[in-house]
């Protein structure tokens with residue numbers, strides 16, 4: 001299995017190399033040269049298997065000889081052992097044809113744990129073989145950062161720097177990042193929004209002297225391994241509702257487009273997915289792009305679903321690559337236009353995207369109302385991101401069962417959830433003292449040179 005860049009100019013890599021590389025050296029994102037497919041029988045055989053076994057079967061065809069079978073099975077087992085639900089990703093029913101996929105039973109209470117716990121294991125195994133030391137720099141709007149810190153804290157051969165937008169994550173999210181006492185963890189509160197944080201991380205990758213000097217690695221969904229690990233729960237949930245003998249639909253609360261792109265890969269692999277619905281909050285660039293054909297940024301607006309406060313949606317580039325017939329030069333030209341504010345999607349590419357994805361938007365008032373009505377109707381207390389998904393899903397339910405991804409636990413956003421529902425969700429007992437723990441955070445400017453100097457200085461200590 002080989003991996004190629006969406007911009008067509010970077011070296012072709014193996015799975016293991018792509019995982020340790022992160023961003024391609026031409027600025028693009030790695031994707032499989034071809035997507036392996038499953039037969040109907042292979043998909044049917046997943047029904048009733050433990051999550052770990054489904055993970056092994058779904059991911060193995062993408063991985064070449066990176067890990068031997070017993071080693072990969074052991075890494076998967078360790079990754080999911082700390083989850084607080086035996087099913088790992090349980091489904092609950094919200095209505096006659098509407099199901100919620102709870103992806104928040106991992107250690108940091110968000111869907112990011114599914115991939116981050118596993119790539120934490122895989123990267124450690126890879127580093128143990130090479131004896132290398134790496135520097136992870138990640139950008140977060142709240143959940144990737146805490147999941148990455150949880151997965152890599154305390155390791156002797158990894159430093160993990162997380163840039164988050166100052167004042168724009170929830171207090172629980174911030175404390176998850178700032179309270180681990182481990183000296184290899186560096187929480188950085190940056191002036192700006194998530195798009196600024198993500199842009200500075202990409203700038204660091206595109207500065208080869210810096211990148212090679214600090215041995216930079218990425219754990220955002222620019223890293224293909226992150227996306228791949230998220231493909232698994234599309235299969236586990238679909239087969240439990242009767243796939244491949246009947247199609248299912250998914251609605252995905254979307255920001256950086258990594259999670260829904262994992263659903264797209266599941267469909268490419270042969271999983272019968274009827275609708276794949278992009279659900280955005282008021283930062284609705286993806287919904288606008290699907291409807292108008294123009295992908296134009298108009299500034300990040302803070303919302304009550306802060307982890308989706310994103311305008312430059314990194315993984316959309318992977319979808320554009322396929323929509324433009326895998327023409328790397330065309331994608332590179334679009335990304336150059338995006339730096340100046342936006343681009344128009346060609347008619348052919350737009351038709352392909354519309355044939356693949358539906359979309360919808362949920363306002364702040366609608367998010368609050370959905371938390372309240374879903375609680376009253378079903379007893380399920382949603383986080384604001386999951387509520388965005390449920391609202392948009394309700395507009396898209398057809399004959400196939402609809403599965404909405406519940407991407408975070410409501411206790412990560414207690415103020416917004418309490419304001420909407422009157423109920424203040426509590427953290428699990430293992431995190432009950434989160435607000436008593438000492439915080440360690442460095443305030444940083446939105447300035448590449450200053451950030452690079454800080455990283456160099458910290459890793460030299």
Ligand SMILES: Cc1ncc(COP(=O)(O)O)c(C=O)c1O
Pocket residue numbers: 110111142143144221253254255256257258259260307308385386407408
């Ligand atoms: C709770 C939550 N929901 C949804 C999203 C959006 O996911 P993606 O960025 O993969 O589109 C995020 C952030 O990634 C998130 O943290």
Ligand SMILES: N[C@@H](CCOP(=O)(O)O)C(=O)O
Pocket residue numbers: 139140141142143144145219220221222255256258307308314
């Ligand atoms: N919503 C994310 C933003 C980063 O997304 P990623 O999937 O590319 O890591 C977050 O919570 O940090």
